């Protein structure tokens with residue numbers, strides 16, 4: 643739900659101009675993405691378990707002390723937060739998590755990085771979408787790191803490496819250890835400078851088939867500016883703006899750059 647003037651204005655603009663249900667999409671690749679991912683209503687086997695975990699988190703009254711490493715939260719500025727509050731308004735929605743699950747499942751993405759583990763629910767979607775993948779997720783807050791570690795252990799999901807530390811410190815170390823990034827999901831520290839910095843750091847590890855996803859691209863003027871610079875970068879051949887998040891692709895087969903807005 644949009645909560646500030648910048649978001650409301652851009653939401654209305656998006657609603658008026660975005661493609662619906664893949665109509666008027668000319669690229670066969672994008673049409674396939676619309677069919678298989680954005681407008682694919684199939685319920686995947688894992689969704690039942692994942693939504694049960696989401697419901698349990700929404701009822702969990704545990705209080706966590708959270709250090710603010712990023713641009714902060716507009717809905718929950720305080721440091722002591724209940725799991726209930728975070729699960730209700732501080733993490734990806736069911737729709738968004740399911741779309742990213744379908745994306746990873748469709749591309750069979752092997753190496754995934756998530757910046758911002760939070761409670762670890764979205765991490766579970768990303769990891770379960772391809773059980774053969776290796777997912778690295780970074781979280782600065784110690785108590786969230788501990789909470790998500792337990793959640794992931796209890797779900798018996800084995801393909802996750804959680805890292806506790808600041809993105810600025812952990813991301814360069816991680817990128818040095820891996821050959822490529824198939825999916826790069828940035829969901830924390832929503833500032834102009836940081837978002838661009840994470841994009842530039844991960845760029846050398848992209849492949850022709852990589853997807854980079856940036857959450858909350860209309861969260862602030864700075865985030866929207868960062869999104870515009872990212873999608874116009876010379877390496878990017880296709881961008882998809884779904885309002886709540888933006889995705890970029892690097893496929894060389896896409897000869898003419900395409901910027902698409904879709905309503906999800």
Ligand SMILES: C[S@@+](CC[C@H](N)C(=O)[O-])C[C@H]1O[C@@H](n2cnc3c(N)ncnc32)[C@H](O)[C@@H]1O
Nearest residue numbers: 711712733734758760764782808809829830831
């Ligand atoms: C929006 S939440 C992530 C939500 C999660 N991806 C989901 O949908 O379930 C962002 C998280 O990033 C963490 N974070 C923000 N800035 C950070 C930074 N600079 N270094 C490390 N962690 C950071 C916050 O503590 C918070 O838990």
